[in-house]
């Protein structure tokens with residue numbers, strides 16, 4: 019998978035070179051390229067933003083640098099041409115909520131281009147152009163109900179969630195199936211390792227019993243209890259109010 023990230027803060031993506039994604043890159047499973055949006059500006063000041071039409075606070079990213087950058091990255095000519103499926107990901111607080119199923123879907127693409135906006139966001143014609151005129155899959159994604167200063171931190175989150183799903187990236191394929199949010203609506207059970215007693219807290223007896231049936235049943239019950247306690251909105255078929263909801 020080729021991942022291109024366009025941002026006005028290329029250094030922000032440095033952590034993506036570490037750990038899991040770093041290993042995936044070394045193994046040739048992922049290629050990550052980070053680009054400075056200002057390389058596609060044409061004025062002396064390398065301007066990327068302007069005041070919003072209709073008024074209001076803050077600045078909006080102008081469409082022209084984005085159009086030039088995305089054209090270059092999405093439709094390279096000659097030997098750099100890429101067959102296969104590409105998608106444009108635009109992290110934005112006003113996007114669709116990013117979740118495990120979104121990660122699994124995006125993990126099927128062979129080319130992802132992330133357009134990281136700053137300020138009040140990117141001129142809306144950019145998403146419209148690539149979705150409606152170019153016919154590209156365009157995903158405007160939010161990573162949660164809070165406001166970040168830009169799309170870079172969200173892009174890091176989304177890239178990590180996607181790349182760990184690629185074949186060969188995780189050492190243990192089983193850990194993919196077991197974890198929270200893969201079994202829809204169920205959080206992961208609590209886990210323990212050595213020592214058997216730590217500061218007076220003992221590992222639950224069932225886990226050292228060697229009885230695989232009882233262990234599986236205990237884990238199922240713990241996962242259900244934890245889900246009810248931590249995420250009542252997920253438990254019981256998803257009809258409960260989400261966390262933070264004030265009832266009455």
Ligand code: 6GU
Nearest residue numbers: 109110111161164166172
């Ligand atoms: Cl993707 N971007 C910004 N700026 N804020 C967010 C977000 C994204 N997801 C949640 N808040």
